[in-house]
Amino acid sequence: QVQLLESGGGVVQPGxxxxxxxxxxxxxxxxxxxxxxxxxxxxxxxxxxxxxxxANTKYYADSVRGRFIVSRDNSRDTLFLQMNSLRxxxxxxxYCSRDLSERYSIDHWxxxxxxxxxx
Amino acid sequence: QSALTQPASVxxxxxxxxxxxxxxxxxxxxxxxxxxWFQQHPGKAPELIIYEVSNRPSGISNRFSxxxxxxxxxxxxxxxxxxxxxxxxxxxxxxxxxWVFGGGTKLTVL
Numbered sequence: 001q002v003q004l005l006e007s008g009g010g011v012v013q014p015g016x017x018x019x020x021x022x023x024x025x026x027x028x029x030x031x032x033x034x035x036x037x038x039x040x041x042x043x044x045x046x047x048x049x050x051x052x053x054x055a056n057t058k059y060y061a062d063s064v065r066g067r068f069i070v071s072r073d074n075s076r077d078t079l080f081l082q083m084n085s086l087r088x089x090x091x092x093x094x095y096c097s098r099d100l101s102e103r104y105s106i107d108h109w110x111x112x113x114x115x116x117x118x119x
Numbered sequence: 120q121s122a123l124t125q126p127a128s129v130x131x132x133x134x135x136x137x138x139x140x141x142x143x144x145x146x147x148x149x150x151x152x153x154x155x156w157f158q159q160h161p162g163k164a165p166e167l168i169i170y171e172v173s174n175r176p177s178g179i180s181n182r183f184s185x186x187x188x189x190x191x192x193x194x195x196x197x198x199x200x201x202x203x204x205x206x207x208x209x210x211x212x213x214x215x216x217x218w219v220f221g222g223g224t225k226l227t228v229l
Contacts, residue, residue, distance in 0.1 A: 035218075044122070044223035045157070045165065045208050059216050062120050095164060103171055104153035104212040109164040 002026040002108040004096045009113030016086050020113050022079040022096030030074035033057075033099035035106055036081050038092035038115075046092070049081065050099070064090075086117045123148065123209055123221035130227040136197040139224045141209030142190060147219055149190035153212035156185060156194045159223075160205045169194060196226070204228045 008020040022034075036048040049070040050059040058070055069082040079096055093112035100107040124142040131137040141148065141156075148154055152172045157165035167176050169185040172192060182197045192211070196203055209221040 037220075044206075045159075045210075045220045047210065047218040047220060050218070061217060100155075100167070100170055103155075103174075104151070104218075105155040105167065105170040105210070106157075106165075107167050107170075107176065109166075111164055 002098065004098065004108060004110035006094065006096050006110045006113035009094065009115045011116045011118060012086055013119050014087060014117055016117075017082070017084045018086065018115060020081040020083070020094055020096075020115075022081075022110060024077045024079065024096075024098070027098070029077040032101060034070075034072065034079045035097045035099060036070060036079075037095045037097055037106070037109075038090075039095070039112075040089075040092040043092075048094070051079070083115070086115075088117050091115060091117045120213070120215070120217055120219050123211060123219055125207075125209060125221035125224045127222070128225045128227065130229055131196075131199045132229045133199050133201065135199050136195060137199060137226065139194045139196075139207055139209075139226070141192040141194070141211075141221045143192075143211055143219070144190055146215070147190075147211040147213040148187065148192050150214050151212055152187065154185070154187060154192040155210050156183075157208045157210070158203075158205050159208065165208065199228055201228050 051070045067085045096110040097106045098108040156169040159165040172187045173185040
């Protein structure tokens with residue numbers, strides 16, 4: 001079955017950096033686009049970023065554009081999110097999720113990686 | 120990228136039907152039939168229950184249905200059950216090549 005396992009979360013000071021990883025299994029990772037979605041404590045879901053299967057297309061939410069970089073390594077079935085210039089408002093659980101091909105939706109989610117930006 | 124508008128909460132009794140609205144603009148909900156709905160139980164990851172306005176993924180009960188009119192999409196849950204109590208989120212693809220979620224709706228089964 002489809003599994004997405006995030007890692008790399010933790011506590012970081014404002015202005016710092018963190019890189020999240022997401023290892024995929026149970027499907028052919030290299031043929032699927034992927035998303036990152038986050039959820040601040042007690043708040044709703046916020047879409048963060050999209051990357052196409054071949055990494056040629058990347059989209060970002062306005063709130064993270066210029067600070068976050070999405071990438072992937074299809075040879076290692078792994079998705080990344082490099083987060084720079086972190087702010088307190090970036091504190092959230094970050095979900096790695098699989099794109100529902102050609103349906104502009106998301107069909108599988110990881111369990112999430114918590115990120116806490118705090119001094 | 121303003122969030123889509125959903126009611127903060129809805130409630131219903133077991134066996135009843137409820138509807139949750141999701142209002143956007145001509146740049147998102149009204150632009151395409153790319154509206155999805157997710158169910159999220161406390162402490163769990165979201166689960167896809169509707170995509171492309173009204174399509175159900177395999178394994179999702181036909182008690183869940185979706186529709187759209189203009190800039191507003193709706194999720195209807197019929198035959199309410201206790202385990203339907205959860206948060207529900209809509210999401211739409213936008214003309215800016217991004218996705219935008221609704222603020223979420225907490226469903227209480229009385």
